[in-house]
Amino acid sequence: xxxxxxxxxxxxxxxxxxxxxxxxxxxxxxxxxxxxxxxxxxxxxxxxxxxxxxxxxxxxxxxxxxxxxxxxxxxxxxxxxxxxxxxxxxxxxxxxxxxxxxxxxxxxxxxxxxxxxxxxxxxxxxxxxxxxxxxxxxxxxxxxxxxxxxxxxxxxxxxxxxxxxxxxxxxxxxxxxxxxxxxxxxxxxxxxxxxxxxxxxxxxxxxxxxxxxxxxxxxxxxxxxxxxxxxxxxxxxxxxxxxxxxxxxxxxxxxxxxxxxxxxxxxxxxxxxxxxxxxxxxxxxxxxxxxxxxxxxxxxxxxxxxxxxxxxxxxxxxxxxxxxxxxxxxxxxxxxxxxxxxxxxxxxxxxxxxxxxxxxxxxxxxxxxxxxxxxxxxxxxxxxxxxxxxxxxxxxxxxxxxxxxxxxxxxxxxxxxxxxxxxxxxxxxxxxxxxxxxxxxxxxxxxxxxxxxxxxxxxxxxxxxxxxxxxxxxxxxxxxxxxxxxxxxxxxxxxxxxxxxxxxxxxxxxxxxxxxxxxxxxxxxxxxxxxxxxxxxxxxxxxxxxxxxxxxxxxxxxxxxx
RNA sequence: UGGGGAGUCGCCAAGUGGUAAGGCACCAGACUUUGGAUCUGGCAUUCGCAGGUUCGAAUCCUGCCUCCCCAGCCA
Numbered sequence: 032x033x034x035x036x037x038x039x040x041x042x043x044x045x046x047x048x049x050x051x052x053x054x055x056x057x058x059x060x061x062x063x064x065x066x067x068x069x070x071x072x073x074x075x076x077x078x079x080x081x082x083x084x085x086x087x088x089x090x091x092x093x094x095x096x097x098x099x100x101x102x103x104x105x106x107x108x109x110x111x112x113x114x115x116x117x118x119x120x121x122x123x124x125x126x127x128x129x130x131x132x133x134x135x136x137x138x139x140x141x142x143x144x145x146x147x148x149x150x151x152x153x154x155x156x157x158x159x160x161x162x163x164x165x166x167x168x169x170x171x172x173x174x175x176x177x178x179x180x181x182x183x184x185x186x187x188x189x190x191x192x193x194x195x196x197x198x199x200x201x202x203x204x205x206x207x208x209x210x211x212x213x214x215x216x217x218x219x220x221x222x223x224x225x226x227x228x229x230x231x232x233x234x235x236x237x238x239x240x241x242x243x244x245x246x247x248x249x250x251x252x253x254x255x256x257x258x259x260x261x262x263x264x265x266x267x268x269x270x271x272x273x274x275x276x277x278x279x280x281x282x283x284x285x286x287x288x289x290x291x292x293x294x295x296x297x298x299x300x301x302x303x304x305x306x307x308x309x310x311x312x313x314x315x316x317x318x319x320x321x322x323x324x325x326x327x328x329x330x331x332x333x334x335x336x337x338x339x340x341x342x343x344x345x346x347x348x349x350x351x352x353x354x355x356x357x358x359x360x361x362x363x364x365x366x367x368x369x370x371x372x373x374x375x376x377x378x379x380x381x382x383x384x385x386x387x388x389x390x391x392x393x394x395x396x397x398x399x400x401x402x403x404x405x406x407x408x409x410x411x412x413x414x415x416x417x418x419x420x421x422x423x424x425x426x427x428x429x430x431x432x433x434x435x436x437x438x439x440x441x442x443x444x445x446x447x448x449x450x451x452x453x454x455x456x457x458x459x460x461x462x463x464x465x466x467x468x469x470x471x472x473x474x475x476x477x478x479x480x481x482x483x484x485x486x487x488x489x490x491x492x493x494x495x496x497x498x499x500x501x502x503x504x505x506x507x508x509x510x511x512x513x514x515x516x517x518x519x520x521x522x523x524x525x526x527x528x529x530x531x532x533x534x535x536x537x538x539x540x541x542x543x544x545x546x547x548x549x550x551x552x553x554x555x556x557x558x559x560x561x562x563x564x565x566x567x568x569x570x571x572x573x574x575x576x577x578x579x580x581x582x583x584x585x586x587x588x589x590x591x592x593x
Numbered sequence: 594u595g596g597g598g599a600g601u602c603g604c605c606a607a608g609u610g611g612u613a614a615g616g617c618a619c620c621a622g623a624c625u626u627u628g629g630a631u632c633u634g635g636c637a638u639u640c641g642c643a644g645g646u647u648c649g650a651a652u653c654c655u656g657c658c659u660c661c662c663c664a665g666c667c668a
Contacts (some may be wrong), residue, residue: 170595214596225666356604479626490626583628
């Protein structure tokens, strides 16, 4: 609880702290993360997970993982497995508290029977269309169902026969008897059970009636001894129903539902339906495409659990709907990876450089720091020889102002190696394209230090041609070109046509040969990269997580703008 | 027009009657064998608007405005 005071406050933390202080619950603080197994987890879920597990941990409580599997036609075990994997990857653990709403089907049924006995629920024969008609509108009250006043006995009999499978889908429902004139539409005799002759991924064909969310959720919470049922804003309207059910059924110290705003990010979509469309219609390569905001996509892209958790922590918790700038997340991965990712040299768009005064056949190795942020990370030896590759954009025949890189007659330092000067530019006579640079190497500058102390402002990354390893590098950009993917009404029209650029002729330093899938690196002067699962030792594949901050690009942009 | 929510810097967000934290972004500078990182400084006389209460209000009261959610036998 000490942490509770050291972290920035938020209204949920305050409510829970107050409940602890007043002893509102004679049991430990208990929350739950209740995903429906009908899709993959995305960045929005990360916030809910962080809050659910975080609040419990802060107050010495527990958080359950509970699958809200009350709709058999939408759900599947494939998602169950995936969700568990993602929650663990994010860094949370439910120990042995893995539950399913479907585990409670029998109990839930008994609670429904109890409600009927109390005269608080009835079997209704209205068709779906009729129910809608009777419900009224936002501004007009509804009308009571003609079946509303059936006897307890008749209701009990009918409900039992619903369970027995005597009626077809949609023929009848069990409804709560509350108030058809309520301003809150959720209180206009909400449906508690519907008939659905469908095979459930866990209970098989044992049931042909299934509880609705509104019925199953509060009761599942109560059954598990949840104290604080945290959910998103769209359930605010359901809270009176949540409370009505628990009160009517006589639960002591019932759980409290508290709603908070979801996490939204700029340039990002979190609608399950639309994400599915992107996958199914081939706009991305799958649910784990590195451009997807799914946890699987983020992982493959190279985002770390720590960065995602940190985002959730720093954006706070409240009821104000907002859209967080994706740059915040990008900043946080950089912050994390800057501390942890080993530095390495990779040339993405190679330009050959021949060091004319460096002895042919000679080679040597230079120690280069693995991470200047972490002296403990040590150094590695990087091989050097007469012919190297540098980045094409690190050379300019007619350098613009403040260009610190290679140009005819100019000097530059090769990171950790030597200072070189460009003497000659070799071009393809047919196209005029620069194909090679011939440079001389200041042999006195081993390690990159000028012997006479002269200042060399530019430092380039490089790879020795003879030693380099080929690689494919996938450069990702935002999936959508507009901050709000929904802008203009058609999210597909807002897709960024340049969200993926595949570079195939890349060369990386030999130390990368042993890199394993999902390993993180900083490619010096480029950005953070992650080994794609497609990678093999013969053909390395890297995904760009995020580029380094690029002050030079900013200067150029400004000079172009005027 | 019914019910439920929300409005503090470009974005996120503290603040709970005592005179506007912090982060992102941005700007300026220092340093730099990553034009990275780091460091320093700048960045809301004002809290949706209008009244009122008070010595004093973003915080209390009144009225208004704007935005979001709800009419699935989805969750």
